[in-house]
Amino acid sequence: MPKYFDFKVCGYYLYFTAHCIVECMHVHASDSKLTEGGSAKFFVKSDGESVLQHRGSLSEREVRIIQRFIKENYREMYLSWSAMSSQGFYGDEQ
Structure with missing residues (x-):
């Protein structure tokens, strides 16, 4: 599973899977297990804003921190x- 970065953000790895590249750009946030089942999922828009689809085990504070990180690093x-993936940002689907 490709990680966006080798370090954790707010205690979570940010990654995507080879199975999910058929969707628009998104970010999974999970602990060391890196499984989609317990992870949070953020769809990323072309301006860096993100939409939380699944919360997973993240608190509201962790969600805000990760969304801010995504906004600052989405490019x-x-x-x-x-x-x-040939899929673009969330909301840009044809």
Whole structure:
């Protein structure tokens, strides 16, 4: 599973899976297990804003911190995403 970064943000790895590249850009947030089942899922818009689809085990505070991190780093994260997926940002689907 490709991680966007090798470090954790607010105690969670940010990643995507090879199975989910058929969807628009999104970010899973999970602890060391890196499983979709317990992870949070954020769809990312072209301006860096994100929409929380699944909360997983994240608190409201953790959600806000991760959303802020995504907003500040979405361009760099998109480079990793677009290397494996032809799908664009959330809301830009054709």
